[in-house]
Amino acid sequence: MKAAAFLMPLLGLSVSAQASPLGYLAGSGHDAIEISRLIALFGGVSIAVVVLVALLLLGGLFRRREPDPAHGRPQRDEGGMAWIYVGVAATVVVLAVCMFYNLKTIAAVASPPDDAALTVEITAHQWWWQVRYQDREPQKVFYTANEIHVPVGEKVRFLLSSADVIHSFWVPKLAGKMDVIPGQTNVTWLEAEAPGVYRGECAVFCGAEHARMEFRVVAQEPKDFQAWAAHQLQPAPPPGDAEIQAGRLTFESRCAACHTLRGSSAAGFAAPDLTHLMDRSTLAAGALPNDAEHLAEWIRDPQKYKPGTNMPQVPLSEADLAAVVAYLRTAR
Amino acid sequence: MTVETFREPKLVTAEEAARREPALRRIWETPPGLAGWLSSVDHKSIGKRYLVTALIFLILGGLEAAVMRAQLSQPDMHLLSPEAYAQLFTMHGVTMIFLYAFPVLSGFSNYLWPLLLGSRDMAFPRLNAFSYWSFLAGGIALYVSFIAGRAPDNGWFNYVPYASRGFDPGVNIDAYALGMILLGLSTTVGGINFIVTLLRLRAPGMSINRVPILIWGTLTASLGNLFAVPAVTLAFVLLWFDRSWGTHFFDSSGGGQPLLWQHLFWMFGHPWVYAIVLPAMGIVSDGLPVFCRRPLVGYSAVALATVSTMVLGFGVWVHHMFATGLPVSSLSFFSSASMVIVIPSAVAVFAWLATIWTGRPRFTTAFLFFAGFVLLFVIGGVSGFMTAAVPADWQLTHTYFVVAHLHYVIIGINVFAVVGGVYFWFPKMTGRFMNETLGKWSFWVMFIGFNLGFFPMHIAGLAGMPRRIYTYPADAGWGGVNMVITLGSYLFAVGVLLFLINIVVSRFKGRAAGANPWDGGTLEWSVSSPPPPYNFALIPIVARRHPLWEEQLAEGEDRSSTNAKGFLLDHGRETLGTTPIDAEPDVILKMPEDSWMPLLLALAVSGLCTGLLLKLWFLFGIGTAVSLLAAVIWLWPRRYLSQVER
Numbered sequence: 015m016k017a018a019a020f021l022m023p024l025l026g027l028s029v030s031a032q033a034s035p036l037g038y039l040a041g042s043g044h045d046a047i048e049i050s051r052l053i054a055l056f057g058g059v060s061i062a063v064v065v066l067v068a069l070l071l072l073g074g075l076f077r078r079r080e081p082d083p084a085h086g087r088p089q090r091d092e093g094g095m096a097w098i099y100v101g102v103a104a105t106v107v108v109l110a111v112c113m114f115y116n117l118k119t120i121a122a123v124a125s126p127p128d129d130a131a132l133t134v135e136i137t138a139h140q141w142w143w144q145v146r147y148q149d150r151e152p153q154k155v156f157y158t159a160n161e162i163h164v165p166v167g168e169k170v171r172f173l174l175s176s177a178d179v180i181h182s183f184w185v186p187k188l189a190g191k192m193d194v195i196p197g198q199t200n201v202t203w204l205e206a207e208a209p210g211v212y213r214g215e216c217a218v219f220c221g222a223e224h225a226r227m228e229f230r231v232v233a234q235e236p237k238d239f240q241a242w243a244a245h246q247l248q249p250a251p252p253p254g255d256a257e258i259q260a261g262r263l264t265f266e267s268r269c270a271a272c273h274t275l276r277g278s279s280a281a282g283f284a285a286p287d288l289t290h291l292m293d294r295s296t297l298a299a300g301a302l303p304n305d306a307e308h309l310a311e312w313i314r315d316p317q318k319y320k321p322g323t324n325m326p327q328v329p330l331s332e333a334d335l336a337a338v339v340a341y342l343r344t345a346r
Numbered sequence: 347m348t349v350e351t352f353r354e355p356k357l358v359t360a361e362e363a364a365r366r367e368p369a370l371r372r373i374w375e376t377p378p379g380l381a382g383w384l385s386s387v388d389h390k391s392i393g394k395r396y397l398v399t400a401l402i403f404l405i406l407g408g409l410e411a412a413v414m415r416a417q418l419s420q421p422d423m424h425l426l427s428p429e430a431y432a433q434l435f436t437m438h439g440v441t442m443i444f445l446y447a448f449p450v451l452s453g454f455s456n457y458l459w460p461l462l463l464g465s466r467d468m469a470f471p472r473l474n475a476f477s478y479w480s481f482l483a484g485g486i487a488l489y490v491s492f493i494a495g496r497a498p499d500n501g502w503f504n505y506v507p508y509a510s511r512g513f514d515p516g517v518n519i520d521a522y523a524l525g526m527i528l529l530g531l532s533t534t535v536g537g538i539n540f541i542v543t544l545l546r547l548r549a550p551g552m553s554i555n556r557v558p559i560l561i562w563g564t565l566t567a568s569l570g571n572l573f574a575v576p577a578v579t580l581a582f583v584l585l586w587f588d589r590s591w592g593t594h595f596f597d598s599s600g601g602g603q604p605l606l607w608q609h610l611f612w613m614f615g616h617p618w619v620y621a622i623v624l625p626a627m628g629i630v631s632d633g634l635p636v637f638c639r640r641p642l643v644g645y646s647a648v649a650l651a652t653v654s655t656m657v658l659g660f661g662v663w664v665h666h667m668f669a670t671g672l673p674v675s676s677l678s679f680f681s682s683a684s685m686v687i688v689i690p691s692a693v694a695v696f697a698w699l700a701t702i703w704t705g706r707p708r709f710t711t712a713f714l715f716f717a718g719f720v721l722l723f724v725i726g727g728v729s730g731f732m733t734a735a736v737p738a739d740w741q742l743t744h745t746y747f748v749v750a751h752l753h754y755v756i757i758g759i760n761v762f763a764v765v766g767g768v769y770f771w772f773p774k775m776t777g778r779f780m781n782e783t784l785g786k787w788s789f790w791v792m793f794i795g796f797n798l799g800f801f802p803m804h805i806a807g808l809a810g811m812p813r814r815i816y817t818y819p820a821d822a823g824w825g826g827v828n829m830v831i832t833l834g835s836y837l838f839a840v841g842v843l844l845f846l847i848n849i850v851v852s853r854f855k856g857r858a859a860g861a862n863p864w865d866g867g868t869l870e871w872s873v874s875s876p877p878p879p880y881n882f883a884l885i886p887i888v889a890r891r892h893p894l895w896e897e898q899l900a901e902g903e904d905r906s907s908t909n910a911k912g913f914l915l916d917h918g919r920e921t922l923g924t925t926p927i928d929a930e931p932d933v934i935l936k937m938p939e940d941s942w943m944p945l946l947l948a949l950a951v952s953g954l955c956t957g958l959l960l961k962l963w964f965l966f967g968i969g970t971a972v973s974l975l976a977a978v979i980w981l982w983p984r985r986y987l988s989q990v991e992r
Contacts, residue, residue: 033823034809034810034822034823035810035821035822035823036809036810036811036822036823037808037809037810037823038741038808039808045737046741048737049737049738052735052737052738053732053738053741053742056731056732056735056738057732059728059731060729060731061728063724063728064721064724064725067695067699067720068721070699071699071702071721074699074702074703074707075702075707075717077703082639082706084639086639086706086865087639087865087898088641088865088892088895088898089640089706089898089899090901092640093704094643094644094701094703094704095644095647095700096700097643097696098644098647098693098696098697098700100696101692101696102689102692102696105688105689105692109686109688109689112731113685116682116685116735116737116738117678117682119735119737120674120677120678120737123737123740124674124736124737125674178507179505179507179513180507180508182669182744184744184812186810190669190737190739190741191669191740191743192671192740193669193670193671195605195670196507196599196604197598197599197603198598198605198671200670213822215810216812217669217743217744217812217813218505218744219500219501219505219508219813220508221432221513222428222429222432223428224428224814224815224816225815225816225817300819321427321428321429322428
């Protein structure tokens with residue numbers, strides 16, 4: 015009864031936590047599903063062991079005993095070795111089964127496939143993700159940032175490299191994590207089994223804003239994905255009215271050292287490509303929602319929302335700021 | 347003073363020893379006052395210093411954690427800046443792992459070893475003092491950087507390249523390197539001291555299979571550290587080269603390898619984990635049976651399990667690096683090796699369970715901590731077993747699941763054993779009992795608070811919460827579980843506070859305890875509480891594993907001799923040296939007097955290292971000169987300190 019009273023809130027907590035967009039026990043990717051089975055086996059064995067030990071411990075503490083012939087003085091060693099023999103033998107058997115299943119799962123999820131439909135290069139930066147879609151035809155290669163679209167039901171290979179320190183690439187609902195280490199290119203892969211938006215995050219401490227280094231994986235039906243990719247290859251539309259035109263000029267003079275926006279002259283490479291910024295749902299790697307109000311707030315004072323970010327506070331008049339926002343709002 | 351070359355130690359009776367006790371006291375006692383305190387080489391006072399210093403660091407690390415838990419209690423909190431949070435989690439980890447968890451065990455071992463072994467001090471008493479002072483210097487070096495405004499802020503495993511000067515300028519990482527080099531020195535000389543003490547200073551008859559399990563635990567930790575510490579010292583020296591002299595050991599742009607750091611760090615780091623739990627497991631293996639009124643089940647199996655855990659522990663470091671892109675064949679090997687550690691752990695668990703089941707438990711506070719420890723040991727163990735599975739680890743690693751695991755290991759296995767050990771040996775150290783009522787409160791508050799605060803961390807980890815984030819968005823869905831963690835951990839802190847209050851109150855007002863208040867069976871309980879400066883007026887002769895329980899256990903004919911008849915050595919500070927395996931009397935060891943040199947050498951070496959790291963060459967020069975001078979004075983040959991043949 016007491017145990018139930020203790021377990022119920024725990025269970026409630028677990029259920030609410032698994033509702034998290036980052037909970038991986040209910041996965042939607044090939045690897046995540048395989049791994050959640052392994053975690054279920056290992057977790058089940060673990061819980062069983064803890065419960066068994068707790069029962070043996072409670073039994074040992076409170077079992078009924080004959081009156082003490084030694085009257086509290088220490089007693090002779092009356093064995094007990096059988097506990098160790100039986101306990102260790104049982105442990106070895108369970109362990110062997112678990113080790114086998116472990117190696118089997120490693121084989122199923124570890125090796126990146128040779129027949130990947132798509133290869134995406136990820137370059138991790140403090141604190142955002144640069145995304146480059148590879149293609150055999152150079153004119154079909156394009157960049158984006160912080161939001162990765164993938165086709166459902168197809169294996170996507172990721173080549174991971176870092177521009178600065180160690181990061182870790184992790185989309186919990188789709189696959190396990192892989193560290194991103196300067197000086198080496200790590201390879202991982204994932205395959206989404208259902209359309210949806212899956213949250214990803216950096217998992218290795220990488221400096222002040224490690225906590226705000228999110229990204230999203232958007233899994234789409236293959237034909238939707240093809241359409242998205244085709245759209246990404248297009249430059250942003252030319253400016254319409256005068257304010258947008260003014261915004262573009264300000265952007266080109268004040269922001270182009272770091273940002274690229276195809277369709278303008280901005281071709282900087284130190285910060286996210288903004289060509290199709292409006293197709294993304296967040297700003298600054300998940301720090302803020304992507305709407306006009308937050309975009310203006312962010313440009314006005316990036317340090318306020320992401321202390322330590324490499325984006326400087328660019329002094330702009332209110333009119334210039336409004337124009338830049340108006341221009342960026344057309345980048346779709 | 348005439349110099350002896352040969353003397354047969356006298357076997358005398360208790361009456362004669364009693365007559366000589368005032369003389370022994372004069373020979374061994376440290377003079378009162380600050381001068382005596384600073385120059386003392388008595389293992390008991392060094393042990394107590396280690397314990398008190400480690401508990402102070404426990405409080406500091408706990409306060410750091412409390413601030414972090416406030417920041418994390420709700421999403422999008424702004425109590426701390428990201429930089430402040432990074433410094434806090436780094437200092438919390440460094441403090442708990444290097445300045446609390448190991449030193450507190452060194453405290454127990456320093457205090458207890460000679461008493462458990464029937465000796466009058468450690469093999470190298472002055473080295474022992476030096477070990478403490480250099481530990482203190484290392485701790486201060488780390489905290490000075492905190493006060494100077496920028497503490498280490500890259501986590502306790504300090505991965506490069508974030509730790510390189512380009513990303514983390516300032517003295518903070520240099521201070522970490524300095525602290526680690528001094529702590530490495532302290533650990534190494536301490537380890538050598540324990541190993542030689544075990545080989546040389548056991549009472550006659552205490553063959554290797556009669557030493558308590560705590561001795562096995564500390565011995566194993568010491569041997570392990572001798573092989574593990576050089577790796578981390580090397581890593582920090584190479585980092586210093588990179589940071590100060592522009593080398594490229596870890597810098598990929600110059601052909602270096604960031605992963606080299608991880609290998610060096612974890613080659614040290616994993617054995618270190620066993621160094622901070624094996625002696626704690628020894629405390630439980632020795633303490634639990636006293637309250638179960640029977641010897642430990644499976645002594646030999648537990649001793650062998652202790653050693654084999656450490657041996658295996660040298661072949662598993664890559665399980666900290668499963669997600670770094672190493673080849674799958676290598677991961678499979680390290681995965682399986684890590685799981686094999688379950689087997690020696692199972693030996694220990696079933697030995698403890700069998701001891702409780704077949705014994706007659708007495709529910710003292712110390713016993714509650716030891717029994718609670720068994721359950722926490724298993725929870726911390728199985729979560730380690732889960733992370734040993736490579737694919738599972740690709741999800742679990744770098745998340746709060748690992749945070750939960752490591753806290754069950756360090757709090758469950760280290761802190762619960764240590765607090766139980768304090769309740770158990772406090773009467774020996776002070777001559778007074780700790781308050782049992784307050785003690786039971788402290789246990790239940792700590793036990794419930796700990797599980798309430800740290801078990802939900804598993805759930806946060808399974809919900810995808812990464813480690814070392816200073817805040818999290820509300821839509822991540824982690825708010826509820828974090829609030830529970832914060833409240834539970836605060837409850838745990840209240841329990842620790844009750845324990846600390848109990849120490850202070852009982853130190854002055856506790857009920858008087860006799861020599862053997864728990865009716866224990868090992869040698870430390872044969873001397874008065876607190877023990878005299880010379881520990882044993884008569885060096886005991888040991889015939890069994892539990893010399894004080896022989897009559898009740900009635901195992902065979904031979905009987906140990908404690909207090910009735912034994913070797914009286916009173917020509918200056920002396921103790922008996924015995925052979926390594928069988929503990930046959932071998933030589934009379936002349937023990938050194940108190941000395942200022944350990945303190946001076948520790949100060950000078952600290953100056954030397956500080957000068958080197960901060961490029962203060964003047965300080966470096968003075969430090970080197972004084973170090974050499976102190977070492978010469980320390981080692982200056984004196985004939986009256988030469989060994990005496992028997």
